[in-house]
Amino acid sequence: MASSAASFALSLLLVAAALQCCHGQGGAVAAIYSLGDSITDTGNLVKEAPPGVFETIKHLPYGLTFGRPTGRCSDGLLMIDFLAQDTGLPLLNPYLAKNRSFDHGANFAVAGATAMDLADQFNGSFSMPFTSNSLKLQLRWFKDFMKSTFNTDEEIRKRLQSSLVLVGEIGGNDYNFAFFGNKPVSEVEKLIPAVVQTIINATKQVLDMGASRVIIPGNFPIGCLPSYLTAMESPEPSAYDSMGCLNDLNLLAAKHNAQLQRAVADLRASYPDAAIAYADYFNSFLSLLKGAPALGFDEDSTHKACCGAGGKYNYEERRACGVEGATVCADPSAYVSWDGIHMTQAAYKAMSRLIYHGRYLRPQILSFPEKNGDPAEIRDINVHARVPVVLDAFNSTYFAWKTYFSLLFRENNLVDQVEGTVDSRAMVDDPEWTTIGATIIWWFFTTISKDLFHTVVSASDDARAMWVKLNDLFTENKLQRRVFLQQEFFDCH
CATH class of the missing domain: 3.40.50.1110 (SGNH hydrolase)
Known part of the structure; x- marks a missing residue:
C-alpha cells in the first residue's frame, strides 16, 4: 500500500510539473x-x-x-x-x-x-x-x-x-x-x-x-x-x-x-x-x-x-x-x-x-500575482527544516506537527489547498494547483510515521483529504481505536 500511494503521488507530481504553469493572458491589471x-x-x-x-x-x-x-x-x-x-x-x-x-x-x-x-x-x-x-x-x-x-x-x-x-x-x-x-x-x-x-x-x-x-x-x-x-x-x-x-x-x-x-x-x-x-x-x-x-x-x-x-x-x-x-x-x-x-x-x-x-x-484571460510563489519554489522548500517533527501514533507530536504545517501553509498562501475553501474538483485542469497539491501530499508522506502511513493513506486522496483524515484521527479519538485494531491484527498473524 505504501509503495502504490507513494508512486501515485510521485507520478502526479512529475506529470503536473511537466505542464505549463502560466495562468491566463496579459500582464498585471492596473x-x-x-x-x-x-x-x-x-x-x-x-x-x-x-x-x-x-x-x-x-x-x-x-x-x-x-x-x-x-x-x-x-x-x-x-x-x-x-x-x-x-x-x-x-x-x-x-x-x-x-x-x-x-x-x-x-x-x-x-x-x-x-x-x-x-x-x-x-x-x-x-x-x-x-x-x-x-x-x-x-x-x-x-x-x-x-x-x-x-x-x-x-x-x-x-x-x-x-x-x-x-x-x-x-x-x-x-x-x-x-x-x-x-x-x-x-x-x-x-x-x-x-x-x-x-x-x-x-x-x-x-x-x-x-x-x-x-x-x-x-x-x-x-x-x-x-x-x-x-x-x-x-x-x-x-x-x-x-x-x-x-x-x-x-x-x-x-x-x-x-x-x-x-x-x-x-x-x-x-x-x-x-x-x-x-x-x-x-x-x-x-x-x-x-x-x-x-x-x-x-x-x-x-x-x-x-x-x-x-x-x-x-x-x-x-x-x-x-x-x-x-x-x-x-x-x-x-x-x-x-x-x-x-x-x-x-x-x-x-x-x-x-x-x-x-x-x-x-478563456482564462487573467494573470494573478503569484501569491503562492512558483510551484517549483514550493516544491524546493525543505519541509523537514520547517516541520522538524514526525507525526506518530505513539507519541505526542500532533500539536507541534499541526502548528508547524499551519504556519507553513499561511506563510506560503497554501491554506486553500487544505481548508476546503476551494473545490479541488473544479481545479483539476489547473496545473499550478495540481502541482502544489502534489507537493503538499509529498510533505505529508515524509513527515508521518510508517505505521500512520499504513493507517490512513489512500492513493486517491488529495491534499485536503489527507489533511482532514490526519487531523480527524487525533481530534476525534479515532487513532487509538485504529491503532489498537491494527495491533490486534498483526498480533494474530
Missing part, C-alpha cells in the same frame, strides 16, 4: 471598471436612492460579516471584491461616492439595474420596483468618468489597455421585473434576444474606447434561489430537478446564457486583438451547490436564506432580511444564500475562486 447590478454594487444604490428608501441595506444585518453596512447586498464582500484582492488592487469604490480614490478603478454597478431601459421592456407596461438605472446610464457614467479623469482619448485608450472591464452580471433584473409584473415564463423568454444584444452593444462601446480585457458574465440558475423557490413553489415533483431547483426558471437562464455565449463568440471575431471572456455563473453556482459540504456549507441549508423570516426556504417577501420579524442565522459562512436573493460572503468567495481561478472563466 485598474478594474465594473458595470452591473446588485451582484457587483459596492454602494451606488444607497448613494442614488432618496432618504428613507432601501433602508434595509443601509443598516445591519447587511454588512454583518464585514463589520458594518457598506451598501453591498450581502453580509460581507462580493465577487468583485475578491477579484480586486486577487489582482492586488484595493476594493473598488462606488462611482457615486464622494472624496474616494478611483486610482485603481471604479464601480458603476447599481443594485436593481437592468440591461435594457424601462421603455424598451414590454413597451414600458410595468414599473421597476427598485430603480430606473440601466446599462445605458452606467455606460454614460463610465464615459463621463473617463473623460473627466484623462485629458485625451489616447490617454483613455492607454489606461483601458492595462485595465479589466466587467460588463455584468446584468440582465437578470430584466427577467426578475417581468416576473414581478406577472408575466409567464413564455413571455419573459421573449426578452432574451434584446437583453443579450443590449449587453453586447455596451461591450462594443467599451472595446471601441480601448478596452483590451473584458469579462461578460452570464446569469445564475435563478430556479435555485430561495426567493423564486418560495414565490413559484409547485406541488408537482416534475417541476424540480435533482438538486431541488425549478426547471423552467433554470431553463430560462440557460437560454439567456446560450445566446450570450454565441454573441460573445461573434464579438471575439470582430475584436481579435482584445481578450474577451465569458464568466459562467450558471455552472459555477451549480458546482458550488453540488460541492457545498466540501466547501464548508451546511448541506441542509443550500436553498435557505441565512437572513429571513421562516418558511421552507426562510424567505418571505414582506418580511425580508432587515425588516422587523426577520432573523439572522448563527453562522452566515455555512449558508450559500444571504437574503434569499443574494449570496453570503463565503459563497461569493467560493464562486470567485471557481470562476477566476478555476474552469468557469472561458
